[in-house]
Amino acid sequence: MCKNYSKQLDKLIFILGMMILLLPGMAMAEAQNKSEITLSGYAETGSRATDESDYEPELDDSYTYHNASIALSMDSKRTHYRISGFQYEKKYEKLNSLNNDSRVLNAGIFYWLDPAVKLDLDMKVRRKRYEDNAAGDYDQVMVAPGITWKMADKSSVGLTAGINNYNYLNREDEVRRFIRVRGTNYLLDGKLTLTGGVRLERLDERQQDRYRTQNKADMGLKYKADMIWIESMSIKAEKGRGDTKDEDNDLDLDYEYWQGNVRTWHTIGEKIKTDLAYEYMKKDYLLANNDFRQFSISNGWNYEWLSLDMKHKEVAYGDRVNSNYRRETLGVGARYAKRMDWNARAGVEGNYYRYENGVNDKDRYKIILGGEKVLTKQVRLGVELKWRLTDNRNSADKKDAGIRVTAEYKY
Numbered sequence: 001m002c003k004n005y006s007k008q009l010d011k012l013i014f015i016l017g018m019m020i021l022l023l024p025g026m027a028m029a030e031a032q033n034k035s036e037i038t039l040s041g042y043a044e045t046g047s048r049a050t051d052e053s054d055y056e057p058e059l060d061d062s063y064t065y066h067n068a069s070i071a072l073s074m075d076s077k078r079t080h081y082r083i084s085g086f087q088y089e090k091k092y093e094k095l096n097s098l099n100n101d102s103r104v105l106n107a108g109i110f111y112w113l114d115p116a117v118k119l120d121l122d123m124k125v126r127r128k129r130y131e132d133n134a135a136g137d138y139d140q141v142m143v144a145p146g147i148t149w150k151m152a153d154k155s156s157v158g159l160t161a162g163i164n165n166y167n168y169l170n171r172e173d174e175v176r177r178f179i180r181v182r183g184t185n186y187l188l189d190g191k192l193t194l195t196g197g198v199r200l201e202r203l204d205e206r207q208q209d210r211y212r213t214q215n216k217a218d219m220g221l222k223y224k225a226d227m228i229w230i231e232s233m234s235i236k237a238e239k240g241r242g243d244t245k246d247e248d249n250d251l252d253l254d255y256e257y258w259q260g261n262v263r264t265w266h267t268i269g270e271k272i273k274t275d276l277a278y279e280y281m282k283k284d285y286l287l288a289n290n291d292f293r294q295f296s297i298s299n300g301w302n303y304e305w306l307s308l309d310m311k312h313k314e315v316a317y318g319d320r321v322n323s324n325y326r327r328e329t330l331g332v333g334a335r336y337a338k339r340m341d342w343n344a345r346a347g348v349e350g351n352y353y354r355y356e357n358g359v360n361d362k363d364r365y366k367i368i369l370g371g372e373k374v375l376t377k378q379v380r381l382g383v384e385l386k387w388r389l390t391d392n393r394n395s396a397d398k399k400d401a402g403i404r405v406t407a408e409y410k411y
Helices: 002-020 023-031
Strands: 036-049 062-075 079-092 100-114 117-130 138-150 156-168 174-187 192-203 216-224 232-243 254-268 272-285 292-303 306-317 325-338 342-355 362-374 379-392 398-410
Touching: 036 379, 062 398, 117 156
Parallel strands: none
Antiparallel strands: 036 062, 036 398, 062 079, 079 100, 100 117, 117 138, 138 156, 156 174, 174 192, 192 216, 216 232, 232 254, 254 272, 272 292, 292 306, 306 325, 325 342, 342 362, 362 379, 379 398
16 A cells, blocks of 8 residues: 555656646746846844744754845746745754754746646755764755646635655655645635645655654634624644654654644724734654643734734643743834835843743843835845843843844846
């Protein structure tokens, strides 16, 4: 059965690939029409803590980083191209074995064959090297052609099949074949949107201490209530198996998970808007004691140029009770824009961590300043500055900072 699965998937990839081979010629013909070409990029450097991510990380450390990216995109009536290159460099404070340099090249193209059929192709090449962990070094190549059918009522169904190859320099390679099906359906005159998808993935050969399959399924709905106090609401749920390195994480661990969230949006008067959200996540690792459960409740308020965000988060580990904690977040932000010429923004945020044993309690304060300036109709420049102060109860305090510069040029 395993061999039949691989053979059938190979045939599907081949058929879709042959269809996608037609894309360059079609796209070149379309490019003769009026199109918009955009060149953009950014460079950033600084330091941050791993526990700042939305979903609880598998590490508890801080690191310095140097990132850069450049991207070229072209949009026309029926075609969209995008090619981008990234370089990431991380150096951890304590976990030196995870220090690494990663270079990524992404390319994507889609073409509307007619108003109802879209062909697309995604490609990715990544080179990752660790300073002191040669066993983790790998080169990745991913190719995924797909096709999407769009119905008269704007509902759609998409099919993607591809190959994801991890070529490890010092251990057995991983070649994965995958297939993904996604659908969107609109009901009640477009007020109710249903989405769902399934991804099936399989390794060619059994790997030591690895899952042979990484299947995922998700579903969600969004409803435009248009009621007093409730403008809209959404519900999402996802369950499956994953690999941390697929998320550009510096670890390489398999896990099972499920997550879900409920969010509502409200309009109060003409100028005040607010939203409420509840999120839950559960992760169980195959060969690590990082299993955890977490939930969060958040509330955001917006009044013209002013915003207020509040969040309560609780994390509980399976085997590391002393690492359990609660985090309270309070943030205030302001934004000002002068027509389309320029805009500026500023924000202050406080995060208050309270651990099970109280020893690791800490308070983290963050200040963000940023803005964008339109020099001409074609050129836009931006900058963002971040400062962080971590006030540790029983250890030395820490200061972090970062800067990000962005640029965009439209032909």
